Amino acid sequence: MPTAIGFSHFGAPEVLHPLQIETPRPGPGQALVRVRAAGVNPVDCKIRRGDFADAGPQRFPRRLGNEFAGTVLALGPDTPTESAVAVGTDVLGSTSAQGYTESLVVDTTGLAVKPPSLAWETAAGLPAAGQTARTALSRLDVRPGDVVLVHAAAGGVGTMAVQLAGQLGARVIGTASEANHDYLRGLGATPVSYGPGLTERVRALAPEGVDAALDLVGGDAVTTSLALVRDRRRIGTTVDQHAVEEHGVQRVGGRSHAALHEVVDLAADGHLTLPVRAFPLGEAASAHRAVETGHVRGKVVLTV
The missing domain is CATH 3.40.50.720 (NAD(P)-binding Rossmann-like Domain)
Known part of the structure; x- marks a missing residue:
């Protein structure tokens, strides 16, 4: 069974702990991805602390992580013919509250192929930061x-x-x-x-x-x-x-597949740099503490 990181009640970074999850199965148009690295963002810390607890009913345990990089292990039925991914393709992309894990399922339409020149850690840090920055500058x-x-x-x-x-x-x-x-x-x-x-x-x-x-x-x-x-x-x-x-x-901010492809291409060509500080998946609490200092240069990621 794959391991994910989650929490069973709001609190300090120490509430994060391993969860054993069922291996997810890709549905129509989806891919099962073996995660190699996952980005850690300030919003993850806010969710863990309970900053949004008043937004509605809370169910536990909860998981975290909105960006990742990994390898496609399987494809679900009816994968779009325009999809650029196949089994064995290295990819990166966005997800919703499930990135801190060994494996996950995502829609193939939201994936970008990871260029060989990009390290796993860098690739995992690009989706949120890159898409947010690119779409924000466009809006402005x-x-x-x-x-x-x-x-x-x-x-x-x-x-x-x-x-x-x-x-x-x-x-x-x-x-x-x-x-x-x-x-x-x-x-x-x-x-x-x-x-x-x-x-x-x-x-x-x-x-x-x-x-x-x-x-x-x-x-x-x-x-x-x-x-x-x-x-x-x-x-x-x-x-x-x-x-x-x-x-x-x-x-401003938000996700745009076009923006993701743009920043990936720029990073692969050496026109964008992103310093990364990496922690093993099991040290997610230490990663959160680093983010909460407010002084991280570039991104914090978890390696899997």
């Missing part, structure tokens, strides 16, 4: 010559957004701790420290103004963005629903 209409402010630019989505915006011809200013400033410079961004006085520091770096802003942390980041960007529809947040409702900024 980032164009050549724009000045784009990315909050939390050294994290997974931020790392992708900095590079993708630069490739679109924008000038990127990224907020990060001092320890990550050289890292952001290496990605092509102008770094700036977050915290009190951020608005003034950004104005000093971009006296001509900021055209668009991508918020990945919420709170004061949105306040700064509102002070710097004229058009509120060009301010996007992935986390702050209050700002969406109160100030009319955009909720």
Whole structure:
């Protein structure tokens, strides 16, 4: 029986524990994937803590993980003829609350073929960060010559957004701790420290103004963005629903198969980099603790 990681009640990282699950069977148009690595995202920690417990009835045990990379072991009946996957194909993709596992079933239409040049760990970290960043920049209409402010630019989505915006011809200013400033410079961004006085520091770096802003942390980041960007529809947040409702900024991100293929191709060609910190599947609690520090450079993944 495959092993997955889940939890039986909300709490600290220590509530995560192994679960023995039945080997899933692919249905029509689905693939059974032997998982090699799974991405860990801040939303996983929020679910584990119970941040969304008021959303509806809760059933336990619960599982986690929205992105993965692995090898196709079997295909269900009626697999679409346009599917690029076959048994033995290395793939990556998105899922919903089941990625921390040795095997899972997903629709073949949501899979992308993993290029041989991509390490398993990198491939597993690309779907969420890459799709979120690419679709967000599209929603914010980032164009050549724009000045784009990315909050939390050294994290997974931020790392992708900095590079993708630069490739679109924008000038990127990224907020990060001092320890990550050289890292952001290496990605092509102008770094700036977050915290009190951020608005003034950004104005000093971009006296001509900021055209668009991508918020990945919420709170004061949105306040700064509102002070710097004229058009509120060009301010996007992935986390702050209050700002969406109160100030009319955009909720951005989401999945797009076209975006996934784009970032995979760019990464395979060496045009996108994504630092990864890897933990074995059985050390999911340590992976969550690392994510919850808020200072991860790039992505945290679990190896299987």
